[in-house]
Amino acid sequence: MRSDGALLVLAAAMVAPLAGCSVSVSSWSLSKSVRSSSHSSDSSSSSSPGAAERAYREDVSDYTRAFARSHRGDFQGFQADIGRLAEEHGITNWEENPATYTAIGEGLGRAKVSDAELMAYKRNLSGGDATKAAAIQEGFDSAR
């Protein structure tokens, strides 16, 4: 067993200059014709609509949590980032998607933002729409 291990290490060392955590097949792009490689775009697959929405919500929630813990106040930057994230899920007009606001609320709840910060997000992102503000609050409450 030990000699087997030693041989493996020896062989690994022999090819060390070539080794390295990358894929070896470049021509499998053909197979990507029917399925994209990324989790998010795959999640837009029609065969699992529930999974697609869950993946979108998780991404928005995770991003919001990370953003809210590190930065405050740059709502334009936040909106631009949400826009890029939503596009990965096939969504361009994220402001019309109720899941966006619930997920933002969840992310804020997980980041444990203060009530004042929550109010700021609601004010800046809802654009005066009570339904959107309520969705943020709902997501926030669910994550507390």
Next chain:
Amino acid sequence: MRPVPLLALAALLLARAAFAASPRFVDYLYIEANEGGSSGGHAAIRFGDEVYHFQHERPGVLRLHRDDWRHFRYAYAVLENRTMHTSRVAVAEATYARLREEFSERYLSERRVFEQRDVLCDDRMLLEVLLARQRGGTGATLRIRGGGFFFPEDGRSGPSAAALALRMHVLETYGPDAIGQRAAEIRAELARLAPASDDPATIDVAAPGFPHFPRTFSTRYRDLLTALLALRALDDALPLRRDAYWSPTDAGLQLEATERRALDAYADRLTGELTRLLRSARPDWGFAFLAGMARLEALRASGETGRLVLLDAFPPESEVMPRSSVRQRREAVLDLRAEADDEFMRTRARIQGGETVDEATFAALEAAGNRFLELDAAITQDRALRVPSGPLLPSRDAPWSDLIVPHLPSDDLVRSVAQARAAEEGFARRLQDRYGYNLITRNCVSEIFRTVSAAGADLGWHVDTGWSLDFIPFVSARTVNATWNVVQQSTIRSYRRSRLDDMVGGDNAFRVRLRESNVVTSTIYRRNADDSFFVLFTDDVVPLRPLFGTVNLAAALGAVAAGLPLLPVDHGHTLWSGVRGALFSLPELAFVSLRKGSFDYVPRDRRPRDTGAEIFAGAASAERRWPAGVTTFTRRPPARTGA
């Protein structure tokens, strides 16, 4: 009983109690080596249907990727033909959540950092274009994302009725001057736009927390210019360009009554959504408006004709498979078309079944339709095949020469170009420092363990890749099995070995093994241009491996000799294939098999069933059914004796 066993028993009971409430499982995956960039093996970590893994990419950086489990398994175990070993780790619910959050946040954070690299490059290029314009140059243009659905106008007759209706709705909502006023405001803002005074070269890519980059000059400029194009397309009620949408005459695209009603209803809602979008505070509303207006026109055309009209959603940067390759792989492309058709039909069935259409549903329909139509066109029209590298989102771009040069002194613009160039170069350097790949200290294994450590998760033992051989994927898997709370180990065989096992079970074993032992008579493997030159498979014959390796080495050297005179004809392909073949035959002489052969496509009916997600996701159950090619054994979690 003696005190030590008592303590160990208590530790075991405590550990079990921690998981008793709601056990979750994290899978540590070790993927065996193959030739080329994967000759050291690979490692990944899996949470339910998400797999996170670090990949070595150009230009020498290591990046975190996230893949759907089914895709990951198909890519690595089937196409790359690599056996995967799974170590299933039982963790408490809170630990699972913390780990997943850490990996997700790192993934999103890295993606933002690498996006910024591209943004800084764009910043420099835009400033150079504007400087050239200021000096009287007229040649340079900008490509505006989303503009390609309407611009450059292709002279089709008259305005679009759908766009006219949208325009009327906008004017009724906001007043007769709404579009003109908004356009004037944007022009004024563009003219006032100035590069930021703060120096982006000082931004630290390694700063703690989620990266935050101020919006660059080019981002602001592009957002405003795109909004201006959107307003112009709306104001002129431009029709879609003829090459911007699919309208095949295939009878299968005839809409059913329920489908037609659902799409009409979505078009009505979309009119309201686009009207609200015009007043949105989001800075990048212009692209969303262009894509939405293009979709609205396609939807209205579908309603009028009773046939599904879809935008061409292939992004401009899609890979292109040449026509000659499509011809060579016609059988595979036909099979892929059938697969895409099934997916398209499933999506349509959801709408036919009464599901309310929103943007997500429509985007899924659009993407599935585009995949099918592209494959169909490649076959029926004998043309090249576009393959998307990312999600299918309508984003055709258009060259735009009507640029507004901000009112900036020439010296300021020159200084800004120099500053942007320095920022771009500085950022690339810091990116390399922060994310540079290192075979030993920063590879696909070390970063998984670092991320686990950063999450503060207790999986049973702290794995240190700094002072051990744990940086090697297969060694790391052994360490995980020995020290983490691994409750189950399983093996997913490589595609070739899995198929071989099936064949051996149902036929004359010796004859099958003999036939499948080499690339000439094998019915499973067909020569893949990506693989190095070899004759015999060595991954399933340990005692004979050095002998087979000798044959492979001799054959590869023969290919090298044949490749030299062929250089002018095949541009060194045979020579290089022979060199790599010889190199990867050497470990076989020492009983180590790295090369397994790979596949560029495997038909649906030969792929392993996608049952992995059900097997590993969620909580454990006493009885499980395992698919072919998967072997498992279960053991109790080790009693933890250390931190």
